Amino acid sequence: MSMYLEMIRVRFLMMLAYRTNYYSGILIYSINIGAYYFLWSAIYGGKEEIQGLSVAQMTTYVAVAWMARAFYYNNIDREIAAEIKDGKVAIEMIRPYNYLGMKTMQALGEGVFRLLFFSVPGMIIVALIFPVTFNASLNTWLFFFVSLVFSFIVNTYINLLTGMMTFFLFNNTGLIRAKRVVIDLFSGLLLPISFYPGWAQEVMSYLPFQAISYIPSMIFTEGLVGQEMYNALLSQVFWVVILLIPIRLLWSLAKKHLIVQGG
Amino acid sequence: MNVIEVKNLRKEFNSYTSRPGLAGAFRDLFTRNYKVHAAVDNISLTIKQGEMVGYIGENGAGKSTTIKMLTGILTPTSGSIIVNGMNPHKQREEFVRTIGVVFGQRSQLWWDIAVQESFRLLKKVYRVSDEDYNHHMGHVIETLDIGPLLDKPVRKLSLGQRMRCELAAALVHNPPLLFLDEPTIGLDVLVKLKIRKFLQEINEQYKTTILLTTHDLTDIEALCERVVLLDEGKIIYDGKLNQLQEHAVEGKQIEFEFLSEVPRSSLPRIENIQWEQKDATTWLGLINGDEQMISQLISDVVQRNPIKNVRINEVSTEEIVRKIYEEGMALT
Numbered sequence: 001m002s003m004y005l006e007m008i009r010v011r012f013l014m015m016l017a018y019r020t021n022y023y024s025g026i027l028i029y030s031i032n033i034g035a036y037y038f039l040w041s042a043i044y045g046g047k048e049e050i051q052g053l054s055v056a057q058m059t060t061y062v063a064v065a066w067m068a069r070a071f072y073y074n075n076i077d078r079e080i081a082a083e084i085k086d087g088k089v090a091i092e093m094i095r096p097y098n099y100l101g102m103k104t105m106q107a108l109g110e111g112v113f114r115l116l117f118f119s120v121p122g123m124i125i126v127a128l129i130f131p132v133t134f135n136a137s138l139n140t141w142l143f144f145f146v147s148l149v150f151s152f153i154v155n156t157y158i159n160l161l162t163g164m165m166t167f168f169l170f171n172n173t174g175l176i177r178a179k180r181v182v183i184d185l186f187s188g189l190l191l192p193i194s195f196y197p198g199w200a201q202e203v204m205s206y207l208p209f210q211a212i213s214y215i216p217s218m219i220f221t222e223g224l225v226g227q228e229m230y231n232a233l234l235s236q237v238f239w240v241v242i243l244l245i246p247i248r249l250l251w252s253l254a255k256k257h258l259i260v261q262g263g
Numbered sequence: 264m265n266v267i268e269v270k271n272l273r274k275e276f277n278s279y280t281s282r283p284g285l286a287g288a289f290r291d292l293f294t295r296n297y298k299v300h301a302a303v304d305n306i307s308l309t310i311k312q313g314e315m316v317g318y319i320g321e322n323g324a325g326k327s328t329t330i331k332m333l334t335g336i337l338t339p340t341s342g343s344i345i346v347n348g349m350n351p352h353k354q355r356e357e358f359v360r361t362i363g364v365v366f367g368q369r370s371q372l373w374w375d376i377a378v379q380e381s382f383r384l385l386k387k388v389y390r391v392s393d394e395d396y397n398h399h400m401g402h403v404i405e406t407l408d409i410g411p412l413l414d415k416p417v418r419k420l421s422l423g424q425r426m427r428c429e430l431a432a433a434l435v436h437n438p439p440l441l442f443l444d445e446p447t448i449g450l451d452v453l454v455k456l457k458i459r460k461f462l463q464e465i466n467e468q469y470k471t472t473i474l475l476t477t478h479d480l481t482d483i484e485a486l487c488e489r490v491v492l493l494d495e496g497k498i499i500y501d502g503k504l505n506q507l508q509e510h511a512v513e514g515k516q517i518e519f520e521f522l523s524e525v526p527r528s529s530l531p532r533i534e535n536i537q538w539e540q541k542d543a544t545t546w547l548g549l550i551n552g553d554e555q556m557i558s559q560l561i562s563d564v565v566q567r568n569p570i571k572n573v574r575i576n577e578v579s580t581e582e583i584v585r586k587i588y589e590e591g592m593a594l595t
Contacts, residue, residue, distance in 0.1 A: 006387040017375040
């Protein structure tokens with residue numbers, strides 16, 4: 001266990017090694033939130049609410065969705081792909097740990113770092129500029145964080161799966177990009193799921209993506225309450241468990257398939 | 264005790280060939296020509312504890328593939344491997360605690376963070392106690408002279424500095440078996456000497472078994488008593504290094520530099536000796552067979568002609584290996 005904690009620490013150090021990335025990240029996220037804020041204000045025009053969400057709720061939804069993204073988002077899919085491509089995964093195989101577990105821990109280190117030093121200051125900046133409301137109850141905060149942890153796990157699982165596909169495709173930059181767009185679109189980051197047409201909502205309810213962004217953001221804006229919220233949390237747990245199966249399968253296949261590229 | 268036991272090991276790779284031309288490229292989209300290529304072909308090998316073995320061969324002879332199978336990275340197509348009493352691939356996590364590996368061409372340190380942070384992480388990963396770590400690594404750091412490098416990020420180190428750190432990183436858990444895959448590639452003479460000296464030391468001190476692949480045969484000469492020669496996936500020689508020298512070399516060369524020009528006729532006529540003129544005052548005597556001839560020849564020549572310099576040229580291992588590969592001479 002201490003080795004996983006150590007890995008999180010090392011990841012912190014690595015994040016700190018590139019400070020410019022960190023500052024520019026806050027800026028980019030703030031700009032994104034600003035852009036969506038103005039977009040949504042224009043869409044709402046004078047209307048009180050659309051699909052049961054008021055303008056204030058919508059602004060909060062956008063801000064929270066982006067700040068939550070800072071926590072669950074990570075690049076381990078690209079890292080795994082790069083490590084497979086240049087053969088560095090060989091080094092990982094001579095270490096007495098589980099490669100995927102270690103990658104997950106690195107992702108967690110990155111996530112925690114960004115939550116503390118990126119989301120929190122970012123949120124303060126955003127709250128100063130835009131009419132975001134943080135008057136959620138303590139309970140809502142609590143459920144939001146629980147939900148956020150699940151969203152991190154689901155997203156990381158999907159990243160692991162995408163990264164591992166490199167074992168079979170050898171070059172999957174395209175797949176990784178496609179995955180990113182799919183997640184941004186279907187997870188409810190760009191558009192709340194309730195805005196999609198009925199049939200699309202139906203399809204998406206069978207996919208794991210809304211567990212990533214839609215559920216935690218909706219919980220925070222109190223668009224999901226009571227039984228609905230518990231159901232949403234349960235669906236997250238469901239994906240956390242179910243996605244383990246393809247990961248296990250793919251990993252045992254990958255290990256057999258492992259060809260170290262480049263000598 | 265045998266540290267490594269390998270029987271009839273074989274590793275095949277499927278490779279495909281591209282057809283020529285545009286039409287060929289389109290055909291490749293649907294069906295590809297697959298070819299099975301055995302990178303390692305029926306190798307059997309045992310290595311005892313405390314041995315330092317040089318594993319040599321040309322590029323693509325199958326050295327790295329063997330090492331990767333021995334370390335559990337690759338699964339063999341067929342054959343059995345037992346290293347440190349375990350099956351490397353099946354018992355991977357337990358097994359890798361008992362080995363150290365250095366790949367000269369890849370870094371295993373974390374690129375963006377200071378060297379000591381990498382060491383600290385490895386110490387946790389291998390669950391080394393503070394006491395063991397301080398005692399053992401203190402010594403390693405001192406011998407490899409990397410103390411001043413510890414707080415620098417790896418990306419700022421020179422190749423020689425990095426390589427020494429890599430070696431130290433592979434030894435954090437003081438493994439009884441060490442695999443070195445081209446550890447001295449691209450290093451200058453001083454760093455090479457430092458690394459060699461260090462390897463000898465740990466071999467003596469801890470009885471560490473070392474399997475070394477390299478293209479620099481001077482490494483092997485300095486470190487290994489035993490060499491294993493590999494060609495196209497097969498072992499073509501496995502035995503003592505000096506025996507390889509004795510067997511493979513037809514003879515020694517003696518270079519005489521005379522004070523004045525010497526005609527062929529004034530040189531002694533002895534059986535098994537061939538003369539070759541290098542320039543006006545220099546002759547080369549090639550001796551076939553008996554080593555005793557050397558002193559006889561020198562005394563004969565010196566008695567008749569005044570000489571400036573005599574040099575006995577021993578054939579280097581490099582020369583031997585080149586000969587073996589060029590002439591396909593297999594020794595057993």
